[in-house]
Amino acid sequence: xxxxxxxxxxxxYTVGVDKVVRERAVLASDIRTALFKDELELYYQxxxxxxxxxxxxxxxxxxxxxxxxxxxxxxxxxxxxxxTGAIRDIGAWVLxxxxxxxxxxxxxxxxxxxxxxxxxxxxxxxxxELVPEVLGALSAAGLAPGLLTLEVTESSLLADLESxxxxxxxxxxxxxxxxIDDFGTGYSSLSYLSRLPAxxxxxxxxxxxxxxxxxxxxxxxxxxxxxAAALGxxxxxxxxxxxTQQVILGELGCPRYQGYLFSRPIPVGEFGAFVAxxxxxxxxx
Ligand code: C2E
Ligand code: MG
Ligand code: MG
Ligand code: MG
Numbered sequence: 455x456x457x458x459x460x461x462x463x464x465x466x467y468t469v470g471v472d473k474v475v476r477e478r479a480v481l482a483s484d485i486r487t488a489l490f491k492d493e494l495e496l497y498y499q500x501x502x503x504x505x506x507x508x509x510x511x512x513x514x515x516x517x518x519x520x521x522x523x524x525x526x527x528x529x530x531x532x533x534x535x536x537x538t539g540a541i542r543d544i545g546a547w548v549l550x551x552x553x554x555x556x557x558x559x560x561x562x563x564x565x566x567x568x569x570x571x572x573x574x575x576x577x578x579x580x581x582x583e584l585v586p587e588v589l590g591a592l593s594a595a596g597l598a599p600g601l602l603t604l605e606v607t608e609s610s611l612l613a614d615l616e617s618x619x620x621x622x623x624x625x626x627x628x629x630x631x632x633x634i635d636d637f638g639t640g641y642s643s644l645s646y647l648s649r650l651p652a653x654x655x656x657x658x659x660x661x662x663x664x665x666x667x668x669x670x671x672x673x674x675x676x677x678x679x680x681x682a683a684a685l686g687x688x689x690x691x692x693x694x695x696x697x698t699q700q701v702i703l704g705e706l707g708c709p710r711y712q713g714y715l716f717s718r719p720i721p722v723g724e725f726g727a728f729v730a731x732x733x734x735x736x737x738x739x
Contacts, residue, residue: 458675458729461542470482472475475734478534481520481526481530481531481534482534482537482538483538484520484539485518485531485535485540486538486540487533488518488520488540488544489540489543489544489547493518493519493520493521494515494516494517494518494519494544494547495516495517495518495519495554496514496517496551496552496555496679496720496722497514497515497516497517497550497719497720497721498512498513498514498515498516498552498555498719498720498721498722498725499512499513499515499634499712499717499718499719500512500712500716500717500720500728500732501513501570501572501690501711501712502709502710502711502712502716503709503710503711504709504719505704506694507700507711507716507732508571509565509566509569509729509732510568510570510710511569511570511571511572511603511714512556512569512570512571512572512725513572513573513574513719514548514551514552514555514571514572514573514574514619515528515606516528516532516544516548516573516574517699520533525633532576532664535576536576536577536578539578541578541579542578542579542583545575545576545578545579545587546579546583546587546591547651547719548573549573549587549588549591550590550591550594550595552571552573553571553591553592553594553597553602554593554594554595554690555722556569556570556571556595556597556601557595557596557597559725560597563725563726563729564729564730564733565729566729567600569601570572570602570603571597571602571603571605572603572605572633573600573602573603573604573605574605574606575604575605575606575610576610577606577607577609577610577614578612578634580606580611580613580614580617580618580621580622581617581621583623584621584622584625585621585624585628588602588625588630589625589628598629599610599625599628599629600629600630600631602630602631603630603631603632603654604625604630604631604632604633604634605633605634605635605656606618606620606632606633606634606635606637607634607635607636607640608634608636608637608639608640608646608650609640609707611634611650612640612693618649618651625649626653631653631654631688632651632652632653632654633652633653633654633655633656633688633690634647634650634652634654634655634656635656635657636656636659636692637655637656637658637678638657638658638661638674638678639658639660644730647681647682647685647687648685652685652687653687653688654687654688654689654690654694655678655682655687655688655689655690655692655693656689656690656712657675657678657679657689657690657691657708658692658693659693660693660714661674661675662675662691662692662694662695662699662703662713663692663695665698665699665703666696666698666699666702666703672702675691675702675708676706677704677705679706679707679708680707683707688709688710689708689709689710690708690709690710690711690712691703691708691710691712691713692712692713693712693713693714694711694712694715694716695713695714695715696715697715699713699715700715
């Protein structure tokens, strides 16, 4: 590829990089004000249980309505929010907002009395302020700690395992659960899992995507599910898009799923309609 690049291409490429760097700097400064400018919104993606796909919970997922760029996905701004430190305030807002929302749905939506909540945590949130922040959000919303799962990645746990263990440990003692997000993409060995402060494993979507493609993927996912069971951990498969994938996962003993097969992440205003539709589908079946 390098050989085929003439001078012109190299020049274009350099201009492109400059532009990307400039745009990144602008976004980084914009994300600092996004929260008080009311540009952030939470979408909620259903988490389902069992072969009948019963709605058991939701994962809160951030969206940013940028005044010029429109909807910016988290992959383009979470890292910036971490680099600027804005993620601390944003993360606290996510906890409070999502807890209030789920509490409201539990009271008001038919069939949602047992709805649970999962929230993603940045490694920057795993410090001293985490415990009061989480417990404060729960009590303000009137949600029991047992209804909340905190999602962290292996790498954010391992960045400061002692601190994570202390603060997540305190929250687990209070009843909250901890999930290892994107499991299988980190560097830690499987044996490490038994030493992490976790209650659930979320199998990364890259493994699920390959499930109906080759048998090696089935063996890998089976390995993760069996190991999670042996360690007494709950397990959920991310990124389930095809019925065949859910069938294979069911045969392997995976009890929980999340993915476009069931629903994309949905804005608050559309959640009631989703619940009504799913209830209708269950009755019709
Ligand atoms: P995640 O926590 O692993 O969330 C799941 C991501 O997979 C979401 O992307 C979701 O839309 C996507 N997804 C779900 N089902 C499917 C599927 O069937 N197929 C495909 N292709 N994708 C699926 P999203 O919303 O773009 O979020 C990306 C990541 O941004 C999240 O990954 C999480 O790491 C981060 N994030 C989102 N919200 C927050 C937040 O409030 N705080 C923090 N710290 N991170 C967040
Ligand atoms: Mg997550
Ligand atoms: Mg994930
Ligand atoms: Mg992810």
